[in-house]
Amino acid sequence: MKELAPDSQAITLVILFILGNSSIVGLAGRAGNDIWLAFILAMIMALPIITIHARVRSLIYNQTIGEGLASLYGKWPTRLLALGFGFFAWRLTCFVAKDISEFVQTAALKNTPQVVVVFFFLTLAAWAAKEGIEVLCRFTAIFIKGIFFSLAMILILLLTLVDFKEFLPILYHGFKPVFFGALELADVPFLETIVLFGVFDRFTAKNSPYKILLPGFLIAAFSLMFITNISLAVLGAESYVINYFPVFVAVSKIDLARFLTRLEAFVGIAFSLGAFIKISACLMAASKGLAIAFGFQDYRFLVTPLALAAVPGSQWLIKTIMQLDKNITKVLGPTELIVQAGVPILLWIIAEIRMYFWRKNGKKGGKPTAHRQ
Amino acid sequence: MIALIILGHLVVGVVELSLWPEHRLKEVLVYLFLLTGAATLAVLLTLNPYLPVPTPFNALGNLWNTIWQGGGL
Numbered sequence: 001m002k003e004l005a006p007d008s009q010a011i012t013l014v015i016l017f018i019l020g021n022s023s024i025v026g027l028a029g030r031a032g033n034d035i036w037l038a039f040i041l042a043m044i045m046a047l048p049i050i051t052i053h054a055r056v057r058s059l060i061y062n063q064t065i066g067e068g069l070a071s072l073y074g075k076w077p078t079r080l081l082a083l084g085f086g087f088f089a090w091r092l093t094c095f096v097a098k099d100i101s102e103f104v105q106t107a108a109l110k111n112t113p114q115v116v117v118v119f120f121f122l123t124l125a126a127w128a129a130k131e132g133i134e135v136l137c138r139f140t141a142i143f144i145k146g147i148f149f150s151l152a153m154i155l156i157l158l159l160t161l162v163d164f165k166e167f168l169p170i171l172y173h174g175f176k177p178v179f180f181g182a183l184e185l186a187d188v189p190f191l192e193t194i195v196l197f198g199v200f201d202r203f204t205a206k207n208s209p210y211k212i213l214l215p216g217f218l219i220a221a222f223s224l225m226f227i228t229n230i231s232l233a234v235l236g237a238e239s240y241v242i243n244y245f246p247v248f249v250a251v252s253k254i255d256l257a258r259f260l261t262r263l264e265a266f267v268g269i270a271f272s273l274g275a276f277i278k279i280s281a282c283l284m285a286a287s288k289g290l291a292i293a294f295g296f297q298d299y300r301f302l303v304t305p306l307a308l309a310a311v312p313g314s315q316w317l318i319k320t321i322m323q324l325d326k327n328i329t330k331v332l333g334p335t336e337l338i339v340q341a342g343v344p345i346l347l348w349i350i351a352e353i354r355m356y357f358w359r360k361n362g363k364k365g366g367k368p369t370a371h372r373q
Numbered sequence: 374m375i376a377l378i379i380l381g382h383l384v385v386g387v388v389e390l391s392l393w394p395e396h397r398l399k400e401v402l403v404y405l406f407l408l409t410g411a412a413t414l415a416v417l418l419t420l421n422p423y424l425p426v427p428t429p430f431n432a433l434g435n436l437w438n439t440i441w442q443g444g445g446l
Contacts, residue, residue: 294403301400304389305407312415317426334433
């Protein structure tokens, strides 16, 4: 089944996917008060990989992901790639589900078992994943306005508590913490966008992948940079690092004439919505990956067992909130380095070589339709 | 608890399969395999909440730490 989402709606999915569970956790804490530099460096690091991702998708824009990859890399390499990719997406589903369950338990439902929270979130996400990419994009296009409006209002209110001296002195601890902070950010959440490689089935035009991924990434990255830096300027670098959910804590400090308080609930809702979108997209990518690996046309029948497996999986892969924090703030690990950076670069190189020889030999058979003149 | 988990997965499987418009053998087998995997993971985690996680890329991480000591991984 071929599904097509308009570019304007697909951009909103990319934005909410990146903001997702990252909008509330303490990102790049090791960069300290140079966190803004870490963000800029991480964006510079991630942008080429995301451009590569967009380039590979633009080569097969009018084919389904399975057909397109098979025409570029062959049947069996595609199946193997889809299997690994599907597992990575399922693993990310578990991580985000754990993140939301820890947040809900910490902030609101202290005595509720995490499995209950995860189960309800994954049931909703499974429903969204079964409805398909078009419905998910429409949903994000509607809800992004509310999320951005509430975040903007809260951040404007936070400006009254900001102390810009928290950013000084610049590079006091040298460049190393900034570099490692940037690697942290590249891992979570910037290069997690690789999961979106398998979410979009096909695109409206050849340059659509660029029009969707690049603006989506930049809007989300700058929003995240703004949210994180404002939180750090409110809390201070030390307090930012020791809190598991520093944005939530920073917003809880808003007190406008003892009238406008407890606004952290809005951040909680925005976070929950973002996490729901991310879980849905990851679940969809995992199901599509497995469907391609096993040679099925439709992915929907795989969503339920994968969602059910993610319920214990979320409690298995990460067991405590400390492990969760360590996972979010770790420097790009070997698995992430291979899947998020190594594989896209390798795929791009192979695709460019194949396209070069196709153009040179004028070969028609098996050539991606995007390049048939 | 274990019986409840197995029963829950069984009910989900039966209801979903009964709702499918057509039952292709390959699809049913893959579905049942994944559902069994989900149920097994849930049961194992109930029996041992500290079930170890396999880390196939650990060797690469160790190699990286050896090459770049104090690299912060």
